[in-house]
Amino acid sequence: MSNSKKVSLSIQEAQVERPVCLLAEFESVAGIIRATKAIKQVGFRHFDVYTPFPIHEISGLERMRVTIFRWFIFLSGLSGATVALLLQWYTNAFNYPFLVSGKPYFSLPANIPITFELTILFSALGTFLGILFFGGLPRFAHPVYRSNVFKRVTNDRFFISIDATEPAFDPIKTKDALLSLGASTVDEIYGFPPSTYLLPKGLPYTLLILVAIAIVPLANIALIRSKSSPVPRLSIIPDMDKQQKLKAQAESTLFIDGRAMRLPVAGTIARGELREDDHFYRGKINGDWATTFPLTISEEFIKRGQNRFEIYCATCHGLDGYGHGSTAKRAEELEQATWVPPSNLHDATVRARQVGHIFNTITNGIRNMPAYGSQIPVLDRWAIVAYVRALQRSQRAKLEDVSLEMRKELEARRKG
Numbered sequence: 001m002s003n004s005k006k007v008s009l010s011i012q013e014a015q016v017e018r019p020v021c022l023l024a025e026f027e028s029v030a031g032i033i034r035a036t037k038a039i040k041q042v043g044f045r046h047f048d049v050y051t052p053f054p055i056h057e058i059s060g061l062e063r064m065r066v067t068i069f070r071w072f073i074f075l076s077g078l079s080g081a082t083v084a085l086l087l088q089w090y091t092n093a094f095n096y097p098f099l100v101s102g103k104p105y106f107s108l109p110a111n112i113p114i115t116f117e118l119t120i121l122f123s124a125l126g127t128f129l130g131i132l133f134f135g136g137l138p139r140f141a142h143p144v145y146r147s148n149v150f151k152r153v154t155n156d157r158f159f160i161s162i163d164a165t166e167p168a169f170d171p172i173k174t175k176d177a178l179l180s181l182g183a184s185t186v187d188e189i190y191g192f193p194p195s196t197y198l199l200p201k202g203l204p205y206t207l208l209i210l211v212a213i214a215i216v217p218l219a220n221i222a223l224i225r226s227k228s229s230p231v232p233r234l235s236i237i238p239d240m241d242k243q244q245k246l247k248a249q250a251e252s253t254l255f256i257d258g259r260a261m262r263l264p265v266a267g268t269i270a271r272g273e274l275r276e277d278d279h280f281y282r283g284k285i286n287g288d289w290a291t292t293f294p295l296t297i298s299e300e301f302i303k304r305g306q307n308r309f310e311i312y313c314a315t316c317h318g319l320d321g322y323g324h325g326s327t328a329k330r331a332e333e334l335e336q337a338t339w340v341p342p343s344n345l346h347d348a349t350v351r352a353r354q355v356g357h358i359f360n361t362i363t364n365g366i367r368n369m370p371a372y373g374s375q376i377p378v379l380d381r382w383a384i385v386a387y388v389r390a391l392q393r394s395q396r397a398k399l400e401d402v403s404l405e406m407r408k409e410l411e412a413r414r415k416g
Helices: 003-014 029-042 069-095 109-134 149-154 171-180 203-226 278-282 299-312 326-334 348-352 355-364 378-394 404-415
Strands: 018-026 047-050 158-163 185-191
Touching (some): 018 029, 018 171, 029 158, 069 109, 149 158, 171 185, 299 378, 355 378
Antiparallel strands (some): 047 158
């Protein structure tokens, strides 16, 4: 007999239905528990128990075979962790080393989040694919659903199915044994062998086509990286790649020199940036430092200044203004020779300065103090000046500085 004939015969044999399992029906919880224990004691391993509700007495008695599936998931997760670590090492430490604040190019703690995510992703994909492969899927229904009596499994009946793959399986003897254990009925279930539950004929070819299509973007990326081209790259989703504007260093045909980047036109001022008021914007009146505020001072305005002072100034000058902020203390501990201690805002020299001078110091900086004009709006700078004045006055307050109501309250407390 030729090999082709042998193959055709084996296929025909595989397509013939054969006994798959014996399905025994029991009418009570006690009966299913007794039968399950007896089957387990006899040595049957390939059997399943079906009940309409959990029965804890038989938990662990039915088959729970250890398979290679758990190792497959473990290896999938391990592959994800390995791919993540290698990818981060290659991109950050090998292909494009990038130094950040003196930190190492590759550090395990910094790469844990991505490693964790890919471990979970690969494990999930491995679980999904493993269930399809090791579970013999797709199988749209188990042969036991062919039994009419099995429909009552969700209502008031209990069933045990013993697989025909059981080494000690004998249709007649096993059926008699189940009946002797109290089974009301025992049906012989027929079906195709598991090996015949194959994928639909066109599905493998469909999967191959999808895999081939998925490789196209990767191949295109590899091609783009391996060579240069005068043609602009293909943008399937352009997003904001192409806009009606000229980017930095781009060429422009509008101007004679061909440059897109232009210097401000001499003698021009941007709209809203005239700032004619020297008192408000520069702290000066007729070229001298202003001694008055350019706006009305209120309690709310001073509280705003306190808030901005604590954010920008207290780190060096301290919350009390004596120059003992956290940054200053740390610099003193390090004993840096280039460190210049911050000014004591309560010093006579600072108290004697005009408010316009203090405003200018905040705006443009002084000595080692940087300029905060680009960070703090003009109004907030004046609010800080107002709070500095209030802070200075608080350390040298006189009795007449206190309101009459407060003086009466202080007097009452003193006498009490």
